[in-house]
Amino acid sequence: MVRRVLKVLVVVLFCQSAYAQVTSDCGSAVPICNNTPINGGANGFGSDDFNGANSSGCLERSLSGVIESNSGWYRFRTMAAGQLGFNIGHDSSEDWDFALYRASDCNNLGDPVRCNFFDNSENKSFIGVGEDPTGDENSVHYEDWLDVNAGEDYFLLINNFSNVNSGFSIQFTGNVFSTNPTDALDCSIVNNLLGSPIAACEGDAITLDATMIGATSYTWYSDAGSGFQVIAGEVNPTLNVIGSAIYRVLVTTATGSIISDVQVAFNPVPTTGMLIDETLCHVSGMIIDLTTKDTEAIGAQNPNDFLVSYHNSQTDANSGTNPLLKQYPKSSGQEVIYVRTASLSNPNCYDASQSFTIDAIETPELTFSENETVCDGATITIGETIPNPSYTYQWSTGELTPSLVVSQEGAYELTVTHSSGGVNCSASRTVNVSISEVPVISVDVDFRDLSPSNTVTITNEAEGDFEYSLNGGPYQTSSVFNEVPGGTHTISARDAFGCGVVTESFVVVGFPPIFSPNGDVLNESWQIEGLSVLNTPIVTIYDRYGKLIKQLTEFNSGWDGSFNGKPLPSTDYWFKLSYLDNDGNRVNAKHLKNHFSLRR
Structure with a gap:
């Protein structure tokens, strides 16, 4: 998911030595307009704003014994409707919490509408509402966006759980600042001649204006940490x-004097390496992973003070806006990536002067098969049949061609x-x-007694995947053919690649495997059904020693066992079946079960 980049309106400098406009009590909360106060570090909690309570929302008692420890209170009023969030930046080694109250009176705060009390064992640099500016979408230190309407009053408590702190920054975010960039927050709550605290970048021209009608003199003071x-x-x-x-101004008029203070903080502008x-x-x-380029961009600068983002355009x-995902899905080809290095305390202080090029050279995608079969005695072409002229090809056999003609297995x-550019991208298969x-x-005919139609099963002594065809019909993977009529037939077998076709002829006739000429009128003779479909068939019957016993034709197709x-004894007898083929040659029927039993 692409992280939304929203206009940031608030900045705070981490600087404990600078005096800050901050108050530890809700009753004197610092008003926030469209600029953010700069806090030099919370020190103590003043009076207990929770009157000894054990908790307020998610907040619990701190090491001080009450909810507050080192606290800062702020208030603001919305002037527009929309989505609002904020980032509270701090040193990653410190533990800060916050609670946001929708209230217009410190005596009636109620429960916070957003609250976070997690410790900072992960050493994060931000807590807040909305989205972590570092891109951590799963940070437990961030609460859901707040939907606001115009005219709502809020109090924000920022509290350091321990006694070690070096300050914090506040950066307001949300689409309410996109629709109302200058008046999302009501500035009328700031009752100060010099206005709200000012956050700027080094080199910005900042002018304070205390002009008053009737003023007779102006005296200016500054406090950089050691008094005015x-x-x-x-x-x-x-x-x-x-x-x-x-900065303080003393304005003298004919009727008296007015004193006004304002805080101005300058954040350093980073330099992108x-x-x-x-x-x-x-x-x-x-x-x-674009994060691997962060160290190049930041260089010797403190990486905890800056955020690097990457973009598709200089604009x-x-x-x-529109930062690229740090885990950037890269297509092939060359593109320019534009880099922005910004202050985490003030994203408006940035440098976007650098860019770099990513040239993703396409690695060949191999499309040819890893397994091929060649017919015995034939050749086959393997490899790329549609080569890319920009690629080079090399076989393990030494050939430098995209494809190879082979006849041997291996x-x-x-x-x-x-x-390209001195980089070789290779793929092998x-x-x-x-x-x-x-x-x-071989052909095995499953005879049914005296039936002229039988089941024919093909047996294959070779290993592999084979297909079978009966009498020139379509090939099938099954080796079994049912309801094969009597007569001469041909069976063809080939492997699944169309190689090595073998054709055999066979005869289907019907005969009883057993007969019993014992005078009971059942099975008194042995005969063959279906001889009439053959040309001049002759059946020759032998005993186990090869002695000719009987010869049958289509006109004399039965034997009584004598x-x-x-009468001959009960035993097995053998027979041969011959016929004239289409060329007039007498041939013996092959693949025919040629024995039967006589039983008395």
């Missing part, structure tokens, strides 16, 4: 300031390389070639 000192020579109603401090161009090999689904980098490895075996078949008028 008169600024010599500054007697005009305006003052140009260049350093962080609390030069980033090295990246050339790498691209693969499908590639993700580039986006300048505005800080493993053939092809390496394909795409070279091994093609395993095997030789297809020729089928070795030889020369004498």
Whole structure:
């Protein structure tokens, strides 16, 4: 998900030595307009704003024995409707909490509408409402966005759980500042001649204006941490300031004097270091970790003070909008990435002067099969049949061609390389070639007594995947054919790759496997059904010693079990079936079960 970048209206400097406009009591909460007060570190909690309570929302008693420990109170009023959030920045080694109350009176705060009391064992630098500016979408230190309407009053308590703190910053965010960039927060609550505290970037021209009708003189003071000192020579109603401090003006009129204070803080503007161009090999689904470039951008500067973001255009980098995902899905090709380095305390202090190029060289995607079968005695072409002219090809056998013609089984490895800018992107694949075996078949006819139609099963002594065809019909993977009529037939077998076709002929006829010529009128003779479909068939019957016993034709197709008028004993007998083929040659029927039993 692309993190939303929203206009930031509030900045605070981490500077414990600078005196700050901060109050530890709700009753004197510092009003926030469209600028943010700069806090130099909370010290103590003043009076107990919770009157000894054990908790307020998620807040519990701190090490001080009450809810507050080192607290700062702020108040603001909304002038527009929308989504509002804020980031409270602090040193990552410190533990800060907050509670936000929708209330117009410190005596009736009620329960907080947003609250966070987690310790900082993860060493995070931000707590708040909305989205962590560092991009951590799962931070437990952030509460959901707040939907506000115009005219709502809020009190914000920021509390340091321990006694070690170096200050905090407040940065307001949310789409309410996109729709109302200058008046999202009501400035009328700030009753001060010099206005709200001012956050600026080093080098900004900041002018304080104390002009009053009827003023007779102006005296300017500054406090950089050691008390107010008169600024010599500054007697005009305006003052140009260049350093962080609390500034005071004493305006003298004919009726009296007015004193007004304002805090001005300057944040340093980062300098983005030069980033090295990246050339790498691209693969499908590639993700580039842009955080690895952060150290180049920040250089010797403190990485805890700055946030680096990456953009597709200079315009986006300048505005800080549409940042790229740090885990950036990169397509192949070259593109320029624009870099923005911004102050975490004041995102308006930034440098977007640098960019770098990512050249993702396409790694070849291999499309040819890893397994091929070649017919015995034939050849096959393996590898890339549609080569890319920008690539180079090399086989493990030494050939430098995209494809290879082979006739022997074995493993053939092809390496394909795409070279650009001194970078070689390669992909390899091994093609395993095997030789297809020729089928070795026999035909087994499953005879049903005297039935002219039978089940034919093909047996194959070779290993592999084979297909079978009966009488030139379509090939099937099953080796069983049902309801095969009597007569001569041909069976063809081939492997699944169309190699090594073998064709055999066979005869289907019907005969009883057992007969019993014992005078009971059942099975008194042995005969063959279906001879009439053959051309001049002759059946020759033998005993186990090969002695000719009987010869049958289509006109004399039965045997009563006798030889020369004498009954033969119960045993097995064998027979041969011959017929004239289409060329007029007498042939013996193959693949025919050629024995039967005589039982007395």
